[in-house]
Amino acid sequence: MLSLLPAPVKGVLAILLVLLNTLWLFPILMVFAIIKLVIPLAPVRKGCTIVLNRIAWFWIGFNNVLADVLHTIEWDVRGAEGLSREHWYFVTCNHQSWTDIPAIQHALNSRIPLLKFFLKKQLVWVPFLGIAWWALDFPFMQRHTKEQIARRPELKNRDVETTRAACEKFRYTPVTIFNFMEGTRLTPAKHKSQNSPYKNLLRPRAGGTAFVLEAMGESLHTMLDVTIVYPGGRAGIWDYLCGRVHRIVIDIRTREIPERFLGMDYQNDRDVRVDFQRWVSQLWADKDARIEELKQQA
Numbered sequence: 001m002l003s004l005l006p007a008p009v010k011g012v013l014a015i016l017l018v019l020l021n022t023l024w025l026f027p028i029l030m031v032f033a034i035i036k037l038v039i040p041l042a043p044v045r046k047g048c049t050i051v052l053n054r055i056a057w058f059w060i061g062f063n064n065v066l067a068d069v070l071h072t073i074e075w076d077v078r079g080a081e082g083l084s085r086e087h088w089y090f091v092t093c094n095h096q097s098w099t100d101i102p103a104i105q106h107a108l109n110s111r112i113p114l115l116k117f118f119l120k121k122q123l124v125w126v127p128f129l130g131i132a133w134w135a136l137d138f139p140f141m142q143r144h145t146k147e148q149i150a151r152r153p154e155l156k157n158r159d160v161e162t163t164r165a166a167c168e169k170f171r172y173t174p175v176t177i178f179n180f181m182e183g184t185r186l187t188p189a190k191h192k193s194q195n196s197p198y199k200n201l202l203r204p205r206a207g208g209t210a211f212v213l214e215a216m217g218e219s220l221h222t223m224l225d226v227t228i229v230y231p232g233g234r235a236g237i238w239d240y241l242c243g244r245v246h247r248i249v250i251d252i253r254t255r256e257i258p259e260r261f262l263g264m265d266y267q268n269d270r271d272v273r274v275d276f277q278r279w280v281s282q283l284w285a286d287k288d289a290r291i292e293e294l295k296q297q298a
Contacts, residue, residue: 010070011242021062026132029055033135049173052135053114060109063102071243075106079252083111088174088219090212090257091115093226094201094287095180098237099245100228104178107250112224113174118212137169170219177212177220181205181280198288206280210266210273217263225253225283227290231298249294 005013029052036048067073083089089112093104105115114136121140124130134140181204184190194203213220228250235245258279264272 005070007242007244011238014066014070014241017066018063021059025055025059029132029135033131036135046173048135049137049169056114056136057109060105064106064109067102067106067240071240071245073243073245074247076247076249077107077252078250079254080107080111082254083108083224083252085111085113086174087112087222088170089113089176089222089224090209090220091176091178091224091226092181092209093178094228094291095182095185096228096230096234097185099230099235099240100180102237102240103228103248103250104226107226107252108176108224113176115176115178117178118208137175170216175219177216179208179212181209181284183208198284200291201284201288204280204284206277207266209280210261210264210276213257213261214264214266217261221257221262223255223257225255225287227251227253227287227294229291229294229298231295247298249298251290251294 032048032051032055036045036052039045091104091108091112093100108115116136116138118139118141119133124134124140126133182202183205184202186200186202190202196203228248230245231247231249232245235248239245260272261276261279264276266273266276
C-alpha cells in the first residue's frame, strides 16, 4: 500500500520516520555515551561499546525495513556469502551518490560489524552527531598538509601514531573500516578535470587506504571490494527516498590484502608506496571492467 504513494510523499514520509527513529534512540545512546565517558574502566567501556553498536545497528536496520516497506527495490546482492560479524574488514566502494551509503548498509548491516569511517577531528564538535560518533568509536583524525609538514617535520608520522592509538580499541572488538577510495562522488565534470583513465571511476586516492592499513595492519587482513551499479541510471539520495530507484546491483569481492602492505611504511618507503599505488590501480582497472560487465548484464 505505502509503495503506491506519490513519490514526493514517500520521500517526505521517509525523512520524517528516519528523524523520529533518530530522536527516540539518541537519548538512549547518550546515556551509554556518558557512562562510557565518565567511567574509564575497560569492562564498562567495552560493555557500553557493545550496547552503542547495537543501537546503531538497530537504527540502520529500521532504515532498511523502511526502504523495503515504502519502496519496490530489487536488491541484487552478489558475493555476500561467508561474511561474518566476528571478522575484521576493510571496505571500499565506487562512489556515485549519497545513495551508496544506505545501499551498502542495506546489503551489509547484518552480515559484518558496524561500518566506521575516519572523520576529520573538527567534526567532533558537530551538535549531537559529534558525541554519537565519539561514542561509537569513529576515529577522529587531525590531517596535516604538505606545507604544515614542511614547516614541522615531526608532524609527518603523527597521523599514523594517532590512528594506531584510536584503533587500539578495535584490537579485541571486530570492526569494519569504510573508505571511498575516490574521495568524492563521481560527476562528469570531476571525471573530465582529473583526466581519469577509467570510464566509470575517478582516480583512486591510495594514500587514505594506505593510512588505514599502516595503522591497523595487525587486525585488518580482508578487503571487501564493493561495486555498486544502478541499472536505471545515477540515483540521488532524494530519488532513493522517493522510491524512484527500482534496482540496485551490489557486487562484493572478498580479497585478502597482500601481507606486504599490512603495517607498511607508506610515507617513508618509496618502493612500498609505488608498489601499493600499482596494486590499487589494478584494483580500480578491474572494478572499471566489472562495472561495464554489470551494466551489460542489467
